[in-house]
Amino acid sequence: MTPRPAFAIVVTAIWGALLIPGLLGAALAPMFFDAPGSMNNPAAWFNAAIVASFPCLCLLAIGGTWIVWFQSKHNPTRRSTYAQIAVACLPLIPVAYVAAALIVGTAGVILSGQPLGLHGTIVQH
Numbered sequence: 576m577t578p579r580p581a582f583a584i585v586v587t588a589i590w591g592a593l594l595i596p597g598l599l600g601a602a603l604a605p606m607f608f609d610a611p612g613s614m615n616n617p618a619a620w621f622n623a624a625i626v627a628s629f630p631c632l633c634l635l636a637i638g639g640t641w642i643v644w645f646q647s648k649h650n651p652t653r654r655s656t657y658a659q660i661a662v663a664c665l666p667l668i669p670v671a672y673v674a675a676a677l678i679v680g681t682a683g684v685i686l687s688g689q690p691l692g693l694h695g696t697i698v699q700h
Contacts, residue, residue, distance in 0.1 A: 586640045586663045590633040593666070597630035625669045632666040639665070 607623040608614055639662035647655030 580641070580644050582659055582663070583640045583644045586659075587637050590636050590663075590666055594630055594633045597633055597666075601627040601630050625672050629666060629669045632668065636663050636665045639663075 604623040604626045607619040607626075610619075613619045640659050643655055643659045643662055647659070
């Protein structure tokens with residue numbers, strides 16, 4: 576029995592829908608370099624690369640899932656199922672990085688004693 580491409584269709588729908596906002600984010604990635612001196616900041620380069628990689632990984636996940644499905648059509652194995660899942664999860668790499676950065680940043684603010692949402696440069700009345 577030939578496996579149906581249900582998983583590949585779901586992956587295509589999800590990452591295809593998220594590709595459009597991902598392209599907008601990638602187009603805005605050069606804004607990481609707006610501040611003076613940020614061209615020499617490795618964190619700015621890394622963050623811009625992470626944001627710009629999301630649409631590329633979406634396309635890679637879509638294409639890779641279909642390629643693995645096509646190859647597994649002739650010889651379906653448990654390994655091909657795991658390969659499809661691994662390829663489909665590639666766009667989660669930048670998502671996980673952004674989520675971790677937000678958690679670490681928020682924890683840093685909480686532990687510093689500074690009120691959430693306020694910068695230290697705000698004049699208090």
